[in-house]
Amino acid sequence: xxxxxxxxxxxxxxxxxxxxxxxxxxxxxxxxxxxxxxxxxxxxxxxxxxxxxxxxxxxxxxxxxxxxxxxxxxxxxxxxxxxxxxxxxxxxxxxxxxxxxxxxxxxxxxxxxxxxxxxxxxxxxxxxxxxxxxxxxxxxxxxxxxxxxxxxxxxxxxxxxxxxxxxxxxxxxxxxxxxxxxxxxxxxxxxxxxxxxxxxxxxxxxxxxxxxxxxxxxxxxxxxxxxxxxxxxxxxxxxxxxxxxxxxxxxxxxxxxxxxxxxxxxxxxxxxxxxxxxxxxxxxxxxxxxxxxxxxxxxxxxxxxxxxxxxxxxxxxxxxxxxxxxxxxxxxxxxxxxxxxxxxxxxxxxxxxxxxxxxxxxxxxxxxxxxxxxxxxxxxxxxxxxxxxx
Amino acid sequence: xxxxxxxxxxxxxxxxxxxxxxxxxxxxxxxxxxxxxxxxxxxxxxxxxxxxxxxxxxxxxxxxxxxxxxxxxxxxxxxxxxxxxxxxxxxxxxxxxxxxxxxxxxxxxxxxxxxxxxxxxxxxxxxxxxxxxxxxxxxxxxxxxxxxxxxxxxxxxxxxxxxxxxxxxxxxxxxxxxxxxxxxxxxxxxxxxxxxxxxxxxxx
Numbered sequence: 212x213x214x215x216x217x218x219x220x221x222x223x224x225x226x227x228x229x230x231x232x233x234x235x236x237x238x239x240x241x242x243x244x245x246x247x248x249x250x251x252x253x254x255x256x257x258x259x260x261x262x263x264x265x266x267x268x269x270x271x272x273x274x275x276x277x278x279x280x281x282x283x284x285x286x287x288x289x290x291x292x293x294x295x296x297x298x299x300x301x302x303x304x305x306x307x308x309x310x311x312x313x314x315x316x317x318x319x320x321x322x323x324x325x326x327x328x329x330x331x332x333x334x335x336x337x338x339x340x341x342x343x344x345x346x347x348x349x350x351x352x353x354x355x356x357x358x359x360x361x362x363x364x365x366x367x368x369x370x371x372x373x374x375x376x377x378x379x380x381x382x383x384x385x386x387x388x389x390x391x392x393x394x395x396x397x398x399x400x401x402x403x404x405x406x407x408x409x410x411x412x413x414x415x416x417x418x419x420x421x422x423x424x425x426x427x428x429x430x431x432x433x434x435x436x437x438x439x440x441x442x443x444x445x446x447x448x449x450x451x452x453x454x455x456x457x458x459x460x461x462x463x464x465x466x467x468x469x470x471x472x473x474x475x476x477x478x479x480x481x482x483x484x485x486x487x488x489x490x491x492x493x494x495x496x497x498x499x500x501x502x503x504x505x506x507x508x509x510x511x512x513x514x515x516x517x518x519x520x521x522x523x524x525x526x527x528x529x530x531x532x533x534x535x536x537x538x539x540x541x542x543x544x545x546x547x548x549x550x551x552x553x554x555x556x557x558x559x560x561x562x563x564x565x566x567x568x569x570x571x572x573x574x575x576x577x578x579x580x581x582x583x584x585x586x587x588x589x590x591x592x593x594x595x596x597x598x599x600x601x
Numbered sequence: 602x603x604x605x606x607x608x609x610x611x612x613x614x615x616x617x618x619x620x621x622x623x624x625x626x627x628x629x630x631x632x633x634x635x636x637x638x639x640x641x642x643x644x645x646x647x648x649x650x651x652x653x654x655x656x657x658x659x660x661x662x663x664x665x666x667x668x669x670x671x672x673x674x675x676x677x678x679x680x681x682x683x684x685x686x687x688x689x690x691x692x693x694x695x696x697x698x699x700x701x702x703x704x705x706x707x708x709x710x711x712x713x714x715x716x717x718x719x720x721x722x723x724x725x726x727x728x729x730x731x732x733x734x735x736x737x738x739x740x741x742x743x744x745x746x747x748x749x750x751x752x753x754x755x756x757x758x759x760x761x762x763x764x765x766x767x768x769x770x771x772x773x774x775x776x777x778x779x780x781x782x783x784x785x786x787x788x789x790x791x792x793x794x795x796x797x798x799x800x801x802x803x804x805x
Contacts, residue, residue, distance in 0.1 A: 533661060534668075552668050553678040561646075563661045564668035566654055586661045593664025 226338075226497070227331055229256040229317070229324025230288035231281050234361055242319065242354050246344040252333060255358050256324025257281050257316040260300065261308035267364045269600055271306055272355065273315040274372030274379035277447075277504050278496055280323040283315040284308070289323070289495045298579050305588045310600070311368065318379070319354045320346035320503040328499035329430060339499075341427035346503050348375070348511045352382045356390070366390050368598055369591060373397040373576035374543065375504065378511050381551070384532070385513060385524045393594035395587065397535040397576040400547030401521055401554070402512040407542065410450050411505040414443030418498050427499050440498040441489030448488045453539035453572035457481060521554035528555075531597070532562040533590040535576070535583065542573035563590060611690060611716040612638055614774050614782065614800045618714055619643055623685040626650070626709060628672045628702075629692030633660035640665070648684075650675060673697045676705035684709055690716045693759075694750040704766050707805050713768070716800040719775070721755030721793040756793040763803060772802040 233256045236242070241251030258281045263270060273283050273296065280287060284294040284301050300306040300313060317325040320343070327346075332339040359367065370391050372380045377399025384391045403411075418424055421439025425432050449457075461481040465471070468478065477483040517523035532555055536548035545566050555562040565586040569575045576583070595601075612635050619625060621643045627636050630649030633656070639645045649667035651657045660667035672689070673696050687710030689702065694717055696702045706713035718741075728736035735745040743750065754762070756775065763770055775783040775796030783796060792799070 531666065552670075553675075556668070556678050557680055559680070559683055561648065561666040562668060563657075563666045564670075565658055565661050566669055567658075568654065582658055586658055589662030589664050596664070 225289060225324060226322050226327065226329040227324075229281075231256050231258045231317070231324055233257070233324055234358055236357065240357070242350065242357070244344050244350050245347040246350075248344045250319075250326065250344065250350075253319065253326040253354070254324070254330075255316055255319065255326075255354050257314060257358060258283065258285055259315070260284050260313040261311055263312040263362060263364070267362070268366070268368060268598060269311050270359070270362065270364045270367050271311045271313045272359065272367050272370045272383070273300070273313060274355075274370065274376035274383075275315070275318065276372070276374040276376045277508065278444075278492070278501070279376065280321065281315045281317040282323075284313065287495075290491075295577065298577075299584070299587070305584055305591065306371070310595075314358065314362070316355050316358055318346075318351040318375075318504070320351065320500060320507060322497035322500040325354070327497070328427070328503055329497040338428075338430045340430070341499065343499075343503065345510070346507050348378045348382050348507050349386060351507070352379050352386055355379070355383075356387060359390070366392055368600065369393045369395060369594060371395040371397075372399075374399055374573065375508050377543075378508065381513060381524075382511075384528055384530045385516075388525075388528045388530065391530045392598055393531040393533070393590070395533050395535065395590065396551070398537055398540050398543050398573055400543045401514060401524070401551050402547075403509050404547070407450075408509045410446055411509060414446045415502050415505060417442035417446070418502060421498075424498065427502075429498070435493065436498045437490075437493040440493045440496070440501060441486075443498075443501060444492040444496075445485045445489045448485060450542045451573040453541065453570055455539060455570040456572055459570065521550065522557035525555055525558040525560055528558060528560045530560060531590075531594055532560055533586065534562060534564045535586065536564075536566045537571070537573070537575040538566060538568045539570045540573040540575065611776060611798050611800050614776065615688060615690060615714055615716060616642055618772065618800070618802050619645065619686055622646070624683075625686045625688060626679070626684040627688045627690070628676065628706065629689060629695075630656070630660060630665075630667055632656050633663050633665045633667060635688070635690060636660070636665050636667070637663055672702050676702065676709065679705070679709045681708050682711060684711070686710050686712045686714055688714045690714075691718070693717045694720075694753045696752060699752050699754070700762060700766060703762065703768070707766065707768055707803065711804065712771070713803045714800065715759070715803065716798060717754065717759065718750075719756045719793065719796045719799050720753040721757060722797050723794050724778075724797075726794075756796055756799045757789055759799065759801065760789060763801070768803040768805065770801060771804055774800045776800070 235254040238251045241249035283296045317323045320327045322329045328339045328343045370380045370383045377396035380396040418439040421436035423434040424436035464480045466480045466483040513524040514521040536545040552564045624646045627649045636647040650670040657669045687706040775792040776798040
């Protein structure tokens, strides 16, 4: 019980006073949300790696996915685990922090230090809960732009992200076409498909059906909708893997037993694995943040924002794009990337498109995939040459 | 004997047709050899389309802007006049609808450059004449039933197609078996017999 209480309070602290760096904006600098309201004061938590060069031309912005955070290449204070993209980012890595200044913000709506539903609402002194307005991908990007302004950076050398991070990358190139020299959207799309909305809605309903959710006011009540959030994570996690990989990894293997128990225990390894995924997730993530961020993805639709013309979203773009998809990703299938590439072609953008063959599903973008790294490496190196970054 | 002793011999011939700083789309760009040559020699703004993912990945690793796509289905997504030159090297014979592909090239590029192996070359004719079978050689290793080259044509066939789609031939170059350019003043029948490969510069 003590351990749980400590974890809980530490998490509440991370929401307001993160272990990372944090930039706070007062009432005079509100974030104007797409929902039509102002968010103020607000804060954005972030980490940086490497040094910004004299002409401020070597900045790389990393956009994280739904349950990601700013600890992209350093230890996560909640889990104690290494940064989530250390295979890609660090000294001597493909995104070499000896060359590039990497900025990794936590998105608005999350729970690791940027303003979100677990943050304290200054008007009430209590956590926002559902009083926080709905946050969109564009809102996240606008907040990030204010962080980039804070560094005095006019143009980012590269904006990189996968999944919901990829959505932010695309939104950056559309909202701030002059501020992005090169863009690497991976395993993403220009909208959430009906199937994706469906899976996330099932997850949200699981959270809200948990009696401990209490209309979103669970923090004040000192409880957490752990079971509902764990189920939401289990549902989503299935969409991040592929059938082939699940079969290869688990098959119908039994978990620590020789035969079926004729009960609802986790007989199968896959059940045990999913339960573990759900349980570890609730220790590090806020349930309301999960509602808000999944909603932000559902609402994302770049074509709809431009009268149904996706190409219009990238009008006059000068950004160099490298779009990456994975053959076994059914969360954001290759067809979504192809539609994006066609729109970029129509707008005349310099675009590369790489489909990586892998059976590791949507999450492949986070993994050590040599073909992915050679493509990213080639793209970043040529963009650096074009930008004059020796 | 073959129609294709060095399938990429045409690269420099194509490069010589393109001015500095042109905007170029290479359809069927393979591993990006031509685009890289053009980037280095002519400082072009180049894009590529390649059907094989392996080829695309090699191109991107070379720092080229290349997308995975199919000439038969994906050219429709390119706007009119979006490039100075639309190239199709050694790919025409592998398309399902060469006429439609050619029309797209002429629409997308102010100029189109098409290179292809000449199926009217004397070696092909003699192979068919004496053996009575479709030619299979070291450099053209496919049998008729497994070849990706489903629409071979001769130089004269191609000239007729250009006429049918209303393309003007601005320049045509034939390359003989030694990889040498053949004289410009030769009549079509001569090129059609001795030209192993042909490169055409076209415009609408």
